[in-house]
Amino acid sequence: MLVRAMLAQNVGTGCAFGGLGISVLAMQERYHASLGTATMGLSLTVLSMTALGPMMAGLISRYGLRSVMTSGVAMSLLGYLALAFAPTMALALAACALLIGPGSALFAALPPAVLASGWYPHDRGKVMGIAYLPLLVTFLPLLGVDIIQRHGLTAFYLSIVAIHLLLLPLMLGVADPPEELLDEQETVASPTGSAKVVILGSMLFWVIVVGDGILNGTAIAGSAHMLPVIKEYGVSLETGAMLLSSSGVASIIGSLVAGYACDRVGSATTLALSAMGFALAWTLIAITGWLPVLTVASFLIGFCGASVFPPISALVVRIFGIDALPKVLGLLGVMTLPFTFIMSAAAGWLHDLWGNYEPAFATLIATCLLAAAAFFGISRHLARMGAAEPDVCGGYLSPADPG
Structure with missing residues (x-):
């Protein structure tokens, strides 16, 4: 089941972020x-x-993991099939919004975590790390750019459809965790309505919303705009694909280093350093198109992008407690939507308006510095409250861990 979880996560997020990211220029053309x-x-x-x-959570509880994940793969498959033959941009965008996004959510976002952690409750931190290793996004840019250049955009999207078809039988074999394993796991109670009000009334929550939204929006902007930026600097698309692949490798390293950084300096400080890394990456890209510098910047974007979710989860546990984790993460997902939706598109609009990326670079750098200031502020606040942030990024994954 762990292998199925890892493959599902990789196909869903890898095709979305890797596939849609490298096809921006081809779609524009x-x-x-x-x-x-x-x-x-x-x-x-x-x-x-x-x-x-x-x-x-409600869908999984009602219909089970197999039905939910299989339906998600089928929906995403139909989305990429529609994308391959969409006659207009409006229909292509509709396929992304109505089929690919919801489908990916059904089999690649939360379900792999439920599947992996449910079958291996005593090694939850370890299996979650394996299930969410971003492998496909490392290789897809290289393969995808080659397919687009040799055979066209339609062939590329059809190759993604083929990947989904290969995944479908594996999802039909998904089994919910046995009852005896579920009984061994402690039940984490969801906060009541009054607890939700307390969360929304916390100033720290809204500071986290701003910082988390900026970091996630910046990571998405990096996926969508890296190839267009590289093209403007006169770098070949093949080289650009290699840079995106290096960013994928960096994301694997970043997801591993994030846990260590939480242990050493605390979750809020880790997030602040990630924001500083993003700001440095975009500054390097803005200064020069020299390939070694672009390579470092691409590596930083991948590394910092993967260093967000584990510290955010640990910070939420640190501030609101383990019982509030599902509710707070759900609220964060909704409240940060304006950032994740607007930042990438806004960078493109600024480019269209000014004819170059300079305003977009300045905006991304400024917002990343704002996020860094927000998380450094949270770190200092927590220190003043009398705790040195004993965060363990992997610890929040295991309810049995009293730490």
């Missing part, structure tokens, strides 16, 4: 659209994917 409109595909996918998040 096919539909004669502006860059801002072309990048909307990924933004709408993330929007619908996140919007469905709060309903996932």
Whole structure:
């Protein structure tokens, strides 16, 4: 079941972020659209994917993992099939918003975590790390750019359809965790309505919303705009694909290092350092198109992008407690939608308006610095409250861990 969880997560998020990210220029050319409109595909996918998040627990409880994940693969498959033959940009964007995003949410967002952690309750932190290793996003840019250049955009999307078809039988073999394993796990109570009000009334929650939204929006902007930026610097698309693959490798490293950083410096400080890393990456990209510098910047974007979710979860546990984790993460997903949806598209619109990326670079750098200031502020606040942030990023994954 762990292998199925890992493959599901990789196909869903890898095809969305890797596939839609590298096809921005090809979509722009096919539909004669502006860059801002072309990048909307990924933004709408993330929007619908996140919007469905709060309903996932109820769907899994009612229909079971097999039905939910299989339906998600089928829906996403139909989305990429529609994308391959969409005659207009409007229909292409509709496929992203109505099929690919919701489908990916059903089989690649929360379900892999439920599947992996449910079958291996005593090694939850370890199996979650394996299930969410971003492997496909490392290789897809290289393969995808080659397919697009040799055979066209339709062939590329059909290859993604083929990947989904290969995954479908594996999802039909998904089994919910046995009752005896579920009985061994402690039940984490969901906060009541009054607890929800307390969360929304917390100033720290809204600071986290701003910081988390900026970091996730910046990561999405990096996926959508890396190839267009590289093209403007005169770098070949093949080289650009290699840079995106290096970003994928960096994300694997970042997801591993994030836990260590939480142990050493605390979750809020880890998030602040990730924001500083994003700001440095975009500064390097803005300064020069020299390939070694672009390589470092691409690595930083991948590394920092993967260093957000574990510290955010640990910070939520640190501030609101383990019982509130599901509710707070659900609220964060909804409240950060404006950032995850707008930032990538806004970078494209700024480029269309000014004719270059300089305003977009300045905006991304400024917002990342704002996020860094927000998380450094939270870290200092927690220190003043009398605790040195004893965060363990992997610890929140195991209810049996009293730490």
